Amino acid sequence: MTRKILFLCLLVFALPVNASTINIFACEPEWAALAEEIGGQKISLFTATTAFQDPHHIEARPSLLAKARNSDLLFCTGADLEAGWLPILLRKSGNGRIQSGETGHLMAADHVDLLEARQKVDRSMGDVHARGNPHIHLDPRNIVPIADELTKRLMQIDPANESYYESRLSDFSKRWKKALVKWEKQSAAIRRMPIVVHHRSWVYLENWLALREVATLEPKPGVPPTSKHLANVVSTLKNEPARAVIRSPYQDTRASQWLEKQTGITAILLPYTVGGTEAAKDLFTLFDDTISRLQKAIN
Amino acid sequence: MNLSKSFAVCAAAMASAFGYDAALAETKLEPSLIIDLRAASYSQDPEEYSLPGFQLGGEGGLSDEGLSLGHTEFSMSGIFADKIEGKFTAVIHHHMNEVEADMEELWFQTIGLGNGLTFKGGRFFSDIGYLNNKHPHMWDFADEPLVYRAMLGGQYNDDGLQASWIAPTETYWRIGVEAFKGAQYPFTSIGNHNLDTYTIFTKIGGDIDESQSWQLGLSYLQGDSLLRQSGHDHEHEDEHADEDHAGEEHEPAFSGDSEIIGLDFVYKWAPGGNPRNRSFVFQMEYFHQRENGRVDMLHEDVVEESTSYKGRQNGAYLQGVYKFHPHWKAGLRYDRLFSDNSGDADILEEAGLASDYDPYRASAMLAWLPNEYTTLRFQYNYDKSRPETDHQFLVQFVYSFGAHGAHQF
Numbered sequence: 001m002t003r004k005i006l007f008l009c010l011l012v013f014a015l016p017v018n019a020s021t022i023n024i025f026a027c028e029p030e031w032a033a034l035a036e037e038i039g040g041q042k043i044s045l046f047t048a049t050t051a052f053q054d055p056h057h058i059e060a061r062p063s064l065l066a067k068a069r070n071s072d073l074l075f076c077t078g079a080d081l082e083a084g085w086l087p088i089l090l091r092k093s094g095n096g097r098i099q100s101g102e103t104g105h106l107m108a109a110d111h112v113d114l115l116e117a118r119q120k121v122d123r124s125m126g127d128v129h130a131r132g133n134p135h136i137h138l139d140p141r142n143i144v145p146i147a148d149e150l151t152k153r154l155m156q157i158d159p160a161n162e163s164y165y166e167s168r169l170s171d172f173s174k175r176w177k178k179a180l181v182k183w184e185k186q187s188a189a190i191r192r193m194p195i196v197v198h199h200r201s202w203v204y205l206e207n208w209l210a211l212r213e214v215a216t217l218e219p220k221p222g223v224p225p226t227s228k229h230l231a232n233v234v235s236t237l238k239n240e241p242a243r244a245v246i247r248s249p250y251q252d253t254r255a256s257q258w259l260e261k262q263t264g265i266t267a268i269l270l271p272y273t274v275g276g277t278e279a280a281k282d283l284f285t286l287f288d289d290t291i292s293r294l295q296k297a298i299n
Numbered sequence: 300m301n302l303s304k305s306f307a308v309c310a311a312a313m314a315s316a317f318g319y320d321a322a323l324a325e326t327k328l329e330p331s332l333i334i335d336l337r338a339a340s341y342s343q344d345p346e347e348y349s350l351p352g353f354q355l356g357g358e359g360g361l362s363d364e365g366l367s368l369g370h371t372e373f374s375m376s377g378i379f380a381d382k383i384e385g386k387f388t389a390v391i392h393h394h395m396n397e398v399e400a401d402m403e404e405l406w407f408q409t410i411g412l413g414n415g416l417t418f419k420g421g422r423f424f425s426d427i428g429y430l431n432n433k434h435p436h437m438w439d440f441a442d443e444p445l446v447y448r449a450m451l452g453g454q455y456n457d458d459g460l461q462a463s464w465i466a467p468t469e470t471y472w473r474i475g476v477e478a479f480k481g482a483q484y485p486f487t488s489i490g491n492h493n494l495d496t497y498t499i500f501t502k503i504g505g506d507i508d509e510s511q512s513w514q515l516g517l518s519y520l521q522g523d524s525l526l527r528q529s530g531h532d533h534e535h536e537d538e539h540a541d542e543d544h545a546g547e548e549h550e551p552a553f554s555g556d557s558e559i560i561g562l563d564f565v566y567k568w569a570p571g572g573n574p575r576n577r578s579f580v581f582q583m584e585y586f587h588q589r590e591n592g593r594v595d596m597l598h599e600d601v602v603e604e605s606t607s608y609k610g611r612q613n614g615a616y617l618q619g620v621y622k623f624h625p626h627w628k629a630g631l632r633y634d635r636l637f638s639d640n641s642g643d644a645d646i647l648e649e650a651g652l653a654s655d656y657d658p659y660r661a662s663a664m665l666a667w668l669p670n671e672y673t674t675l676r677f678q679y680n681y682d683k684s685r686p687e688t689d690h691q692f693l694v695q696f697v698y699s700f701g702a703h704g705a706h707q708f
Contacts, residue, residue, distance in 0.1 A: 062471035062504025
């Protein structure tokens with residue numbers, strides 16, 4: 001009897017071991033895209049959110065728990081972007097590999113400098129994160145150290161394929177450096193372009209391309225636009241006109257379209273992440289499309 | 300802060316037992332406070348509330364008429380050395396026009412043990428059913444479903460141990476077992492407490508597409524009772540009974556074994572996977588209870604009459620809640636209970652366990668959620684718990700301080 005039970009236990013615990021590929025749980029599409037660049041054929045990938053989902057407000061659904069339980073590497077933004085759901089997944093998954101401090105716990109924000117870090121955070125400020133603004137992937141220069149760290153982790157988790165990951169990283173880095181030069185050239189015309197944004201999810205893009213954020217549609221981060229605040233935005237724009245009103249695919253279109261009607265400033269959708277527009281198929285085309293949409297708005 | 304100190308000491312003991320002596324240096328306790336204020340108006344006397352065919356126990360019953368303190372909670376939680384999570388919750392609430400304080404939770408749980416395994420110990424809410432382990436401020440209605448009131452005394456929490464396992468499958472599948480002391484309703488604080496009350500539960504769930512998800516649960520609960528009476532503090536109730544009725548009242552008490560089988564199902568729809576903007580949640584639970592033993596009629600703690608008793612009870616509710624705007628939710632709920640109890644007809648009649656009436660209730664609610672921390676809820680119940688119609692109006696205000704709100708499924 002005992003032997004039978006032992007055998008059953010062994011059988012059950014042997015099931016999750018899938019030697020052929022590394023299971024990666026990516027919280028957002030941009031990290032899934034990066035994991036694909038470095039991991040190639042050696043990984044199997046699950047992306048917890050789409051470009052049309054607000055990563056702040058996801059529920060810890062059963063499907064996400066099942067995936068978290070079986071993953072070898074958790075690849076997320078961190079800096080509290082996923083504070084509403086990721087801690088629940090970690091605690092309930094019963095998976096030791098992806099817990100904080102382990103090799104399988106990779107938070108991209110831990111490997112770049114964050115903008116807008118604050119000494120003190122309270123509720124009157126809206127949905128702000130003490131550690132800084134978490135929308136780091138929109139500065140393509142941030143991708144470089146994150147890709148390095150990801151490669152390190154993959155090599156530790158799967159040492160048999162060390163050279164595979166290393167060569168994919170060096171190939172990716174070469175292409176990325178070239179693209180950075182190209183984007184910086186292309187963006188000459190849009191530098192210092194004044195813009196209105198829906199949510200403060202564009203600070204890294206603004207920082208990179210030296211865009212000027214004139215106003216925000218949300219009165220406070222994470223608080224939906226109010227008519228009173230929008231009226232203030234209209235009067236700000238009279239003194240300081242902007243060239244485009246920018247929103248991401250998961251943000252409500254109504255506020256930016258209303259502002260377009262009132263002021264004649266073009267409302268545009270930027271992909272924000274991979275999959276946000278049809279053209280933004282991977283990390284490279286994400287920035288290609290972002291720049292081309294900004295260029296169109298200025299012409 | 301004596302409570303948080305003793306909590307930290309417990310945590311340290313646990314941590315060192317598990318070999319994490321350095322744990323406390325990294326420990327960060329997060330306090331949280333949930334304020335729950337409510338106002339209620341009833342067209343029938345709430346003191347006379349009963350559910351014919353069922354014994355009302357634990358915290359089952361109506362909240363006080365007029366303004367009162369609902370389930371106001373203070374809790375401390377923390378993670379020790381990234382390996383053990385602990386939580387302590389104290390509750391203050393109004394019950395029978397008195398303010399009461401209770402230690403509702405004090406538990407420790409392993410984190411990331413591996414292979415999908417998690418162990419928990421202490422005082423905690425059992426994971427049976429869907430609503431049972433959720434704190435009342437997370438519910439979509441201001442009061443519990445009738446079946447929770449009738450069979451679980453509101454919610455079942457007790458001192459015990461839990462082991463659970465998530466299977467390595469594509470579809471979420473969790474199974475767990477719990478062993479409890481059996482000192483809380485539907486069991487009794489008298490009698491032996493050798494962790495002989497147990498539960499088994501399983502949950503399966505997944506996504507249909509990016510907008511739709513579901514979860515199905517099955518649970519089983521089994522335990523014994525000795526002289527189980529209505530009300531969660533029966534000595535105190537007896538005093539009242541003596542004063543009010545000059546010793547004429549007979550209190551029914553159940554002794555025997557109880558088992559409950561439960562089925563729960565939840566379906567959620569959120570367009571594009573953004574539940575913050577718009578969502579619809581359908582939820583239903585069904586419980587079947589079987590009790591075998593005897594019912595004694597007590598008078599001043601002396602048994603005056605007895606009957607052998609076989610309780611066969613069913614209860615269910617279903618509800619739909621539509622979030623039609625980021626700040627507004629509206630919902631409907633329907634509750635129904637059935638019983639088919641057998642024993643001496645006269646004694647069951649006197650004990651309120653006669654099965655000649657099936658209680659039901661229909662509820663409508665509207666909630667305003669100006670931000671993540673605040674809820675203002677208006678609710679109307681067309682309550683037929685008793686044959687007389689009770690028009691119940693409830694207003695509930697919930698505000699939470701502290702830890703970031705968790706978006707649990």
